[in-house]
Amino acid sequence: MNKILLMGNPNVGKSTIFSRITGVNITASNYPGTTVEFTEGFYTHKKEKRKIIDVPGVYTLKPNDPAGKVAQRMLEEAEQEEDTIVVNIIDSTNLERNLNLTLQLLERNVPVIILLNFWDETHHVGISIDTNQLEKILGVPVIPVVGVSGEGIKHFIDRLGEAENVDMEYAENEKWNYIGDIVSQVQELSHKKHSLRDRIEDLTIQNWSGLLIAFVVILVSFVIIRYIGEGLIGYIFDPFFQSLWKPIMTTLSSALNGSGIIHTVLVGELIEGSINFEQSFGLLTTGLYVPITAVLPYVFAFYFVLSIWEDSGYLARLSILLDRIMHVVGLHGMSFMPFLLGLGCNVPGALSTRVLETRKERFISATLMGIFTPCMAQIAMVIGLVGKYGIRGIGPIALTLVLMGIVVGYLMKKFVHGESPEIFTEIPRLRIPDLKSLLKKLFMRIKYFLQEAIPFVLLGVAIVNVLYSLKIINFIGQFAEPVVTHLLGLPSETVGALIMGFLRKDLAVGMLAPLGLSLNQLIVASVVLTMYFPCVATFSVLVRELGVKDMVKSAAIMVISALSVGGVLNLILSSF
Amino acid sequence: MNLYNTKQGHSYKISDINGGKGVENKLESMGIIIGTEVKRVNSSFSGGPAVIEVGNSKFALGKGMASKIKVKDLQ
Numbered sequence: 001m002n003k004i005l006l007m008g009n010p011n012v013g014k015s016t017i018f019s020r021i022t023g024v025n026i027t028a029s030n031y032p033g034t035t036v037e038f039t040e041g042f043y044t045h046k047k048e049k050r051k052i053i054d055v056p057g058v059y060t061l062k063p064n065d066p067a068g069k070v071a072q073r074m075l076e077e078a079e080q081e082e083d084t085i086v087v088n089i090i091d092s093t094n095l096e097r098n099l100n101l102t103l104q105l106l107e108r109n110v111p112v113i114i115l116l117n118f119w120d121e122t123h124h125v126g127i128s129i130d131t132n133q134l135e136k137i138l139g140v141p142v143i144p145v146v147g148v149s150g151e152g153i154k155h156f157i158d159r160l161g162e163a164e165n166v167d168m169e170y171a172e173n174e175k176w177n178y179i180g181d182i183v184s185q186v187q188e189l190s191h192k193k194h195s196l197r198d199r200i201e202d203l204t205i206q207n208w209s210g211l212l213i214a215f216v217v218i219l220v221s222f223v224i225i226r227y228i229g230e231g232l233i234g235y236i237f238d239p240f241f242q243s244l245w246k247p248i249m250t251t252l253s254s255a256l257n258g259s260g261i262i263h264t265v266l267v268g269e270l271i272e273g274s275i276n277f278e279q280s281f282g283l284l285t286t287g288l289y290v291p292i293t294a295v296l297p298y299v300f301a302f303y304f305v306l307s308i309w310e311d312s313g314y315l316a317r318l319s320i321l322l323d324r325i326m327h328v329v330g331l332h333g334m335s336f337m338p339f340l341l342g343l344g345c346n347v348p349g350a351l352s353t354r355v356l357e358t359r360k361e362r363f364i365s366a367t368l369m370g371i372f373t374p375c376m377a378q379i380a381m382v383i384g385l386v387g388k389y390g391i392r393g394i395g396p397i398a399l400t401l402v403l404m405g406i407v408v409g410y411l412m413k414k415f416v417h418g419e420s421p422e423i424f425t426e427i428p429r430l431r432i433p434d435l436k437s438l439l440k441k442l443f444m445r446i447k448y449f450l451q452e453a454i455p456f457v458l459l460g461v462a463i464v465n466v467l468y469s470l471k472i473i474n475f476i477g478q479f480a481e482p483v484v485t486h487l488l489g490l491p492s493e494t495v496g497a498l499i500m501g502f503l504r505k506d507l508a509v510g511m512l513a514p515l516g517l518s519l520n521q522l523i524v525a526s527v528v529l530t531m532y533f534p535c536v537a538t539f540s541v542l543v544r545e546l547g548v549k550d551m552v553k554s555a556a557i558m559v560i561s562a563l564s565v566g567g568v569l570n571l572i573l574s575s576f
Numbered sequence: 577m578n579l580y581n582t583k584q585g586h587s588y589k590i591s592d593i594n595g596g597k598g599v600e601n602k603l604e605s606m607g608i609i610i611g612t613e614v615k616r617v618n619s620s621f622s623g624g625p626a627v628i629e630v631g632n633s634k635f636a637l638g639k640g641m642a643s644k645i646k647v648k649d650l651q
Contacts, residue, residue, distance in 0.1 A: 202617055320625055332638065
């Protein structure tokens with residue numbers, strides 16, 4: 001036995017069981033030739049190493065969406081292999097619905113073993129299931145487990161070898177009657193109590209209470225993100241750079257005699273005779289300080305909170321409340337995810353547009369995300385720049401981005417051809433998230449961010465240093481000056497930052513710091529930098545996701561909206 | 577009566593689904609078929625989705641899809 005497929009409906013706790021039985025060595029990858037992501041890991045039992053695959057959750061094996069097709073193909077591969085078994089994970093509080101997939105799996109030519117997850121919840125909802133009887137009817141082992149606590153997992157591992165390849169047969173048109181029969185033989189219902197949890201779950205969905213709860217959750221989340229982010233910067237990362245890294249850099253600087261081309265590239269310019277991590281702009285100073293100290297703590301804090309939203313089942317509820325608003329821009333509640341992920345980093349935001357159903361949805365969400373969603377890296381730097389002005393600084397920037405996002409989205413809804421499908425989704429129960437699987441997911445996201453961010457930041461710093469030394473930026477600046485100074489009201493030195501914005505938005509914002517801009521100029525520059533073009537990493541992903549033709553259209557929309565919004569904003573602000 | 581026009585807190589039985597094969601198959605895979613009992617969890621608000629409870633699961637359906645599901649009141 002060398003491969004195990006974990007299969008089941010969405011929201012049955014597959015990932016929790018996956019992270020419980022796998023070690024640290026897990027990877028997320030795309031199924032070849034598709035855009036569907038799945039996770040795999042390893043598990044060693046009695047010196048035998050087994051590969052465990054967390055197959056995307058599906059309700060049926062009739063492939064009607066990309067995830068379903070991948071599940072189908074993985075299963076077909078498994079049928080060809082000797083040693084692969086399928087572990088079918090069932091939500092024991094929804095036996096009837098889950099048995100639909102189970103019957104389809106039992107028809108196939110693979111050994112199957114069944115886990116009844118959320119076993120602890122069955123008695124809360126007044127359900128008792130006779131697992132022995134279910135085992136007899138289905139002909140495969142049925143094991144009750146609680147993924148979060150690990151109860152029953154050992155028993156499951158012990159019985160793994162008993163997985164059976166049965167050949168279940170039933171008439172397709174009688175399927176639900178057959179399932180009903182099975183359920184009535186093995187399940188007994190007592191009166192279901194309406195618990196406090198049920199009450200809270202309903203309140204998070206119903207219109208007014210739901211909006212109120214959403215408001216509080218979002219507010220609390222922002223406070224937590226800020227608290228964690230600032231805490232990590234102030235107590236860990238910044239002290240580390242100032243007290244340990246700075247002396248090393250100062251030594252390096254004097255070893256290089258404080259100037260010269262190598263000094264400029266590695267250490268950067270000395271600001272008032274010493275190294276300034278935010279402004280020196282060398283590879284080893286600003287190039288490391290910005291992604292690690294200024295940005296990473298916020299990215300970590302953001303994804304930590306987002307993972308809690310996801311794993312607790314709250315995110316699905318928020319999507320439902322936002323569904324109506326998303327209709328304005330031709331999207332629906334579930335297409336909110338790219339924007340949320342994009343707030344962390346635009347790259348995963350762009351990647352997540354692929355799960356949307358139609359071309360129109362993907363185009364609108366990718367373009368809106370690219371234009372109006374500043375990533376955490378950029379937000380952190382903008383706050384550093386205008387934060388001291390409080391709401392007078394951050395307010396106009398946020399307001400402009402949200403309002404213009406709605407306007408541009410509305411126009412795209414009207415003029416982009418294609419269909420805007422509706423929301424149709426299961427809403428999982430509210431649960432306390434499992435810390436272990438939450439941390440694993442967080443770790444994967446942070447690793448991904450570091451892999452994407454650090455090379456681009458270093459490359460960006462290097463290129464800008466070269467362009468400055470060769471006076472190419474001044475040259476481009478002369479051409480761009482009419483637009484930058486007359487339309488946007490910014491000094492011509494900001495051209496350097498705008499060029500940098502193609503590579504990294506956070507560094508671009510950082511380059512504005514030493515220019516001594518007024519508050520109005522900072523607001524215009526921050527808005528234009530967010531809108532005018534995605535960073536190169538996001539751009540390359542978008543080209544892949546949308547195709548060259550749609551990306552050209554998308555980029556045209558971005559540049560036109562950035563310049564017109566920047567110009568109008570400049571007019572409005574300067575008239576006050 | 578269709579599912580979109582149902583009342584919060586009331587229970588219904590699905591009597592017909594006429595949304596074409598695609599919609600029918602999607603609903604069927606989640607166990608939502610003719611004869612299924614559903615409870616409405618929220619109230620319709622300006623074209624927002626309808627949330628229903630089926631067994632111990634909850635689903636959100638857009639207005640278009642919900643309007644294509646005919647139901648009988650069980651109250």
